[in-house]
Amino acid sequence: MASNLHIQGDESVLLRVTHSNIKTFSADIRFSLQTTIEAVKEKLWRKCGTSVDSMRLELYDDIGAKVSDLADSTRLLGFYSPQDGFRLHVIDLDPSSVTSGGWLDDTSLVEKYKISDEAYSKMDGTFRKFKEEMGLQHQKEQVPDNYMENLCANIKVGDRCQVEPGEKRGVVKFVGQGETLRPGFWVGVQYDEPVGKHDGMIKGHRYFSCPPQCGGMVRPDKVKVGDYPERDPFEDEEI
Structure with missing residues (x-):
């Protein structure tokens, strides 16, 4: 359970961050224990694209047991007593988020523009034309x-x-x-x-x-x- 943690100086903690929608996302990020949960979300938004308003955070210990929900954005991170090696899990609550549906994991979901080989050969400024013009120079x-x-x-x-x-x-x-x-x-x-x-x-x-x-x-x-x-x-x- 979360508890009041006495924080001194510039203590920090190294957490493994995962994401509910981006299965390939995993990063070790160091946070100051004096940072508010709101500021933690701001930092994570820059990392994974989930907006602060759509983000819910969960804290897990080093054996995978859930410690607490980081629900109070005004609390300091140190209040929840995280330790090095704990996992901070980002849950994206926005069904229309850029991270939803596996778009950032599976590139096969993205419709790809295709051009015929004949049409590509007629285009100027392509890499193929560049190689042809340069030859063996x-x-x-x-x-x-x-x-x-x-x-x-x-x-x-x-x-x-x-x-x-x-x-x-x-x-x-x-x-x-x-x-x-x-x-x-x-x-x-x-x-x-x-x-x-x-x-x-x-x-x-x-x-x-x-x-x-x-x-x-x-x-x-x-x-x-x-x-x-x-x-x-x-x-x-x-x-």
Whole structure:
């Protein structure tokens, strides 16, 4: 059961966040215990797209038992006595939400525009035309297929990481080569904040899934893996 928790200083807690509609969504997020539930919802809205007014939060312990409903938006998170490793579950109550119906999980639900090969060949400014016009001009400049493969040895899917430039933090979601990527090895990252360029799909090929504008594909030399917890956007605020 929830209880009054005495909070001192800048104590924080690392929670695993899941979502009722987005089955592939799972993130470890650090929260200040002095943050109100309203502010927690605001932070989660930026992560998963569920509006604050349509969001209900449930807290589960590290063995999966429900601890409490975080129903009072004016309470501090610390009131509910969360601990590192607990799970914060987001329930989207809006039946017309962008997260409903599996749209963000199953791309097969999205109606796709198709163009005939003949019509595509007649279009100007396409990638196919670009390749035809360039021909073999840059053949010698192409990087080898194993470019930066050695730098991927210590980078694994699921690792926390920091990407340069910009010290952008996130989670490794993909390591390898791709048919819609330039030659060599790449690392796909789900950023903690919407500072990316996509949701894990690049040129029609899905390499991983993440919230919109949270995905990035970078070379391994830009990625450092290690203990890079998510930054709390409220930690620098003055009260």
